[in-house]
Amino acid sequence: MNDAIAPSLSMLLALRGEAAARRPPRRAREGVSGPALSPLRGRGMEYAESREYAAGDDARHMDWRVTARTGRPHTKLFQPERERASWIVADRASSLYFGTRERYKSVQAARLGAVAAWAALNDGDRIGAMCGSASEPPRMPAGGMRGVLPVMEALVRWYSAPANDGHGLDHALRQMRRLVRPGSRVVVLAEAASVVAIDAARWRALAKASELHVLLPVDAFEQSPPRRRLRFLSAGARSELDLSGSPAYGRWKEAFAGTLQQALATIRDAGGEAQAIMTDAPATDWLAGFRAIQAEVA
Numbered sequence: 540m541n542d543a544i545a546p547s548l549s550m551l552l553a554l555r556g557e558a559a560a561r562r563p564p565r566r567a568r569e570g571v572s573g574p575a576l577s578p579l580r581g582r583g584m585e586y587a588e589s590r591e592y593a594a595g596d597d598a599r600h601m602d603w604r605v606t607a608r609t610g611r612p613h614t615k616l617f618q619p620e621r622e623r624a625s626w627i628v629a630d631r632a633s634s635l636y637f638g639t640r641e642r643y644k645s646v647q648a649a650r651l652g653a654v655a656a657w658a659a660l661n662d663g664d665r666i667g668a669m670c671g672s673a674s675e676p677p678r679m680p681a682g683g684m685r686g687v688l689p690v691m692e693a694l695v696r697w698y699s700a701p702a703n704d705g706h707g708l709d710h711a712l713r714q715m716r717r718l719v720r721p722g723s724r725v726v727v728l729a730e731a732a733s734v735v736a737i738d739a740a741r742w743r744a745l746a747k748a749s750e751l752h753v754l755l756p757v758d759a760f761e762q763s764p765p766r767r768r769l770r771f772l773s774a775g776a777r778s779e780l781d782l783s784g785s786p787a788y789g790r791w792k793e794a795f796a797g798t799l800q801q802a803l804a805t806i807r808d809a810g811g812e813a814q815a816i817m818t819d820a821p822a823t824d825w826l827a828g829f830r831a832i833q834a835e836v837a
Contacts, residue, residue, distance in 0.1 A: 543642040545699040546649035551691045554650060557823045558657035589613045623722055624680040625659035626749075627652045627690060628711050629670040630729035631702040637758065641819035644756035648728040649698040650822035651754045655726040656690045658826060664724065668693050671711035672702045677718065708733040712741055716748070724750040731755050731795075731802035731815075742809035751811030754825055755802060758818050761795040764788075 542550050589602040592612035605613040629652060635645040652668070659666045660683070667680035668690040675697070678689045708729055719725060725745060734742075734753060745751055766788055768781045782788045799815055806813035814825045 543638070543646060545643075546646050546695050548691060548695050551649060551653035551694060554653045554822060555657045557821070558654045558826070559661055560823075588616050590616060622682060623662070623664045623724060624720060625655070625662070625664040625666050625724040625726065626680065626715060626719065627655050627666070627668040627694075628708075628715055628725060628727045628729075629668065629694065629697050630708040630711070630727070630733045631670055631672065631697055632707065632730040632733050633701040634732065635698075635730050635756065636701050637761075638818045639758055639760040640817065644730070644758055644818055645698040645701075647756040647816065647818045647820075647822065648754075649694040651756065651816060651825065652694045652726070652728050653691060654822045654826065655752075655754075656687050659724070660684075660687050666690055669711050669714055669718075670697045670702070671707040671709070672697075673704050673706050673710065677714065709737050709741070712737065712745060716741070716745060719745070719749050721748065722750075723748075725752070727751070727753045729753055729755060729802075731757075731799040734802035734805055734813075735798060739805055739809060742806060742811065746806075746810035751806070751809070752825075753802075753806045753811060753813040755799065755813065755815045756818060757799060757815045762799065763796075764791060 589605045590613060592601070592606075592614045596614045600615045602613045602615045629648065631645075635648060636643055638644050638646070656666050656668075663682075665680035665682045666686035667678050669675070669677035670693070675693075678686075678693055680686060681689075708727075712727075715725060734755070742751070764782055767783050768779060771778045771780065780787070782791060803813045803815065816822070816825055
């Protein structure tokens with residue numbers, strides 16, 4: 540199949556070298572040998588066990604369930620998570636399966652997801668993925684190629700055709716909010732319209748619990764169409780749109796360019812990072828501006 544219309548596994552695997560060249564591996568903390576460790580974000584700790592409370596213990600870590608069961612105060616002990624989980628969340632809105640420059644937006648989304656997976660591997664993270672589909676279970680995070688390859692295969696399948704089960708990005712984010720652990724990284728591949736359709740509070744909650752990055756594939760034609768009469772063919776039906784007049788052109792710009800700016804502002808106001816990437820741009824472009832976000836985990 541044409542790689543401009545549907546992604547191929549060979550295409551996504553080939554991006555490994557580009558991702559490594561643009562994103563150097565995270566350095567290990569001083570005094571720690573072996574693979575680089577992910578920095579702790581917020582508490583960034585995994586529950587280990589509970590023991591009886593001792594003078595000086597942090598009262599915020601009280602284990603009230605064990606305390607109530609035993610009648611004696613207990614506190615929780617935590618250990619650092621030595622491998623961060625990086626999640627890739629795929630929007631499969633039907634409007635992504637369109638493009639006029641180089642490739643469909645859906646193909647660029649798959650490429651962006653592949654780069655995110657390779658960057659996570661380079662950082663020593665465990666990699667998982669999910670999409671907004673009730674019939675597709677999440678790919679739970681796993682380390683090394685055991686984590687990367689299932690994600691690559693899922694991206695190829697997910698972005699070869701739009702979902703038809705009536706679920707969307709909001710469904711995926713509800714699942715993600717239940718699965719995400721403190722200190723995780725979440726990379727969302729999305730259509731701008733899908734982003735603004737979701738309540739801002741959901742984005743704020745996800746950004747507070749994780750390092751949130753939203754990548755928006757963008758087609759140049761949608762953002763700046765020619766000022767003339769356009770003819771379209773969709774599902775065998777022909778239609779015509781006259782953009783030569785200012786009112787029609789203004790409505791088009793509001794629907795596409797305006798929605799994109801609203802999506803970018805929504806994520807940034809929520810505390811996450813958001814970037815728009817043109818369909819004819821290298822899939823690694825977003826890594827150049829990549830910065831870590833400090834999640835505020837209660």
